Amino acid sequence: MKIYDIIIVGGGAAGFFTAINAAENNPALKILILERGKDVLSKVRISGGGRCNVTHAEFIPKELTKKYPRGEKELLGPFHTFMTGDTISWFEERGIRLKTEEDGRMFPVTDSSATIINCFLSQCRKLHIEIQKGHSLRKLKKQDDTWFLETSAGEFTTQKVMLATGSNPKIWQMLQNFGHSIIDAVPSLFTFNIKDKRIEGLAGIASEAEVKVFGTGLESSDPLLITHWGMSGPAILKLSAWGARELHDFNYNFEITVNWIPGESFQSIIEILKKIKVDSAKQQVNTRPQFDLPRRLWQNIVEASTINASGKWADLHKLQLQALAKQLCEAKFQVKGKSTFKEEFVTAGGIDLKEVDFKTFESKLHKNLFFAGEILNIDAITGGFNFQNAWTGGYLAAKAMS
Numbered sequence: 001m002k003i004y005d006i007i008i009v010g011g012g013a014a015g016f017f018t019a020i021n022a023a024e025n026n027p028a029l030k031i032l033i034l035e036r037g038k039d040v041l042s043k044v045r046i047s048g049g050g051r052c053n054v055t056h057a058e059f060i061p062k063e064l065t066k067k068y069p070r071g072e073k074e075l076l077g078p079f080h081t082f083m084t085g086d087t088i089s090w091f092e093e094r095g096i097r098l099k100t101e102e103d104g105r106m107f108p109v110t111d112s113s114a115t116i117i118n119c120f121l122s123q124c125r126k127l128h129i130e131i132q133k134g135h136s137l138r139k140l141k142k143q144d145d146t147w148f149l150e151t152s153a154g155e156f157t158t159q160k161v162m163l164a165t166g167s168n169p170k171i172w173q174m175l176q177n178f179g180h181s182i183i184d185a186v187p188s189l190f191t192f193n194i195k196d197k198r199i200e201g202l203a204g205i206a207s208e209a210e211v212k213v214f215g216t217g218l219e220s221s222d223p224l225l226i227t228h229w230g231m232s233g234p235a236i237l238k239l240s241a242w243g244a245r246e247l248h249d250f251n252y253n254f255e256i257t258v259n260w261i262p263g264e265s266f267q268s269i270i271e272i273l274k275k276i277k278v279d280s281a282k283q284q285v286n287t288r289p290q291f292d293l294p295r296r297l298w299q300n301i302v303e304a305s306t307i308n309a310s311g312k313w314a315d316l317h318k319l320q321l322q323a324l325a326k327q328l329c330e331a332k333f334q335v336k337g338k339s340t341f342k343e344e345f346v347t348a349g350g351i352d353l354k355e356v357d358f359k360t361f362e363s364k365l366h367k368n369l370f371f372a373g374e375i376l377n378i379d380a381i382t383g384g385f386n387f388q389n390a391w392t393g394g395y396l397a398a399k400a401m402s
Contacts, residue, residue, distance in 0.1 A: 001155045004032045004130075006401055009137050009149070009171075010164035011035025013044050014373030014390035016120040018162055021398030023127035029402060031129045032158075034151060036136040036165075041117045043166075047387070048105070052113035055087045055391070056384040057104045067385045069188070069242045070348055071378030074358050075389065082395040087388060094119055103234075105383050137165070140174055142366065160401045162370040164394075167347040171375065175351060179365050183377045185349030186248040190240045192256070193337035194230035198304045198327075202226040205294045210259040211235045214332075218243040221262050226297075229339055234382070237341060241381045244348035252338045259329040260301070261291050269325040277321070281314035291328070301327045346386060350377040360400035361393045370397045 006022055008015045011033050019031050033040070047053055058064045061079035065072045088098055088106070096119055098106045108115040124131060135151035140161070142148070149156045165171045172182045209224040218239050225233030239256075240247065247254065261269060276290060285307050289298035303309070305324040307316065316324075351371060355364050363369040372393035380386045 001157055002032075003030075004156060004158045005029040006031045006160045006162070007147070007149060007156055007158040008033045008162045008164060010162075010166065010373070010375075011037070011040035011131065011133070012164060012166060012373060012390075013041065013387055014394045015162070015164035016041065016124070017391055017394035018164065018370075018372055018398045018401070019129050020120065020123045020127060021395055022402040023129055025398060025402035027127065031127075032156065033124070033129060033131045034135040034137070034149075034156075035131065035133045036152075038133055040131060040133065041120060044116055044120075045113050047113060048107060048384075050113055051107045051111045052116045053105050053107060053382075053384040053387065054091065054098055054116065055084050055106045055388045057084065057100045057106055059084050064385075064388070067383070068378060068380045068389070069244065071353065071376070071380075071389065074353050074356075075378070075392070078358055078361075078392045078396055082392045084388065086395070087391050090391070091116075091119070094123065103383070137171065137174070140178075142369075145368070147368065160368040160370065162372060162397060162401070163375055164372045164390075166374045167345075167350065168375070172350065178369075180355055180363070181352035183349045183352055185347040186244050187338065187340075187345070188241045188244040188348040188379045189237055189341045189346040189382055190338040191227060191232035191341055192230045192236050192240075192335045193252075193339060194333050194335055196333055198300050198331070198333075199226045199231070199297075200300075202294075202296055202300065203228045205297055206233060207260060207294055207297060208262050209235055210262045211239060212257045213239060213243060213247070214255040214257060216243065216246055218246065224258070230335070231333075232341065237382050240338070240341075241346075241348075241379065244379075247338075252335065254335050256333050256335055258331045258333060260293060260297070260331065261328050264329055266325050266329055269329050270321060273316075273321050273325060277313045277316055281312065283313055284309075285311050285313055285316065301331075304331075341382065346379055347374065348377070348379050350375050353377055359396070361397040362400060368401075370401060372397050 065076050097109045099109045135153050139150035147158050147161045206225045210221045212219040220235045220238040222234035224235040286299045286302040289295045305327050373390045
């Protein structure tokens with residue numbers, strides 16, 4: 001049976017970040033990372049389309065917490081200790097510069113997740129952190145001040161253990177046996193499956209939009225992306241994150257209302273259309289998009305308003321103007337199902353946050369048992385926020401463990 005000072009179960013972002021920081025704090029520690037699969041950092045590799053969205057350029061702790069549907073209150077204190085600026089400095093000190101894109105997402109200047117992975121692996125070699133793959137945790141028990149771990153490929157003992165296993169039902173069940181409460185996991189960050197003639201053939205088109213989920217208080221005003229299977233983009237992904245549980249309860253069958261002209265109401269659009277009718281009387285309705293809408297989207301909206309393709313503005317009667325206004329600001333779409341956002345599967349659920357000390361990310365029920373990452377009931381909208389949670393939790397846990 002091998003003996004270690006710290007064992008981290010989970011070879012992902014949170015696990016590696018914890019191990020590296022703990023070893024740097026105390027080089028004498030004997031640290032082991034156990035990964036159940038054949039590869040480590042696999043989620044880092046695919047994140048951000050293979051570029052790794054390391055964090056987000058939000059530097060005010062209170063504002064940063066607002067990106068977390070679950071964890072907003074608990075992360076405020078940790079973010080005052082370690083957040084975006086600290087993440088940027090951490091990577092820069094190890095030779096990796098980050099760049100900020102227009103939407104605030106931050107990536108390595110190489111635009112490659114391999115840069116982050118190679119950094120972690122080289123730091124582990126430098127700090128003599130041991131990594132073992134193919135170890136699925138089967139048993140975890142504690143006797144006095146020692147933790148005993150049995151995996152599919154060996155047995156280990158350690159003084160301190162961290163679980164950074166992400167959304168793993170078997171680990172959650174194990175923790176329930178230790179007295180921890182687990183909030184059932186449901187998908188978060190997903191796109192809406194919609195089959196509707198109004199968006200057929202428009203895959204790849206994006207437009208600002210206000211989206212509301214009928215029968216709930218869920219709404220979002222952000223860019224909306226039309227896809228082959230329905231709708232995505234920030235407007236939809238925010239709704240999927242904040243409404244993870246409600247939409248799960250609907251069995252992902254619900255209605256949304258889309259306003260393609262954010263900030264405008266039905267009545268205000270009617271008035272604008274009346275003016276266009278006068279000013280552009282001789283022009284065909286579908287040839288010149290209005291409200292800065294993409295041409296093909298405008299044409300589909302016009303068609304859905306029962307306006308003839310060759311119809312002129314002067315020919316539109318009252319009911320047609322009303323139909324057009326309705327399609328512009330109160331378009332209803334039926335959602336039937338969801339799709340995972342790219343390859344990034346995120347869940348809402350995990351260890352009840354009331355049972356975690358967020359100064360150290362240690363269990364309140366068991367001394368020297370720590371957590372980081374998505375094993376906790378913390379998740380965020382897309383944009384680098386889930387990684388920032390991993391870095392912050394890993395840093396504070398490492399400080400406490402070392």
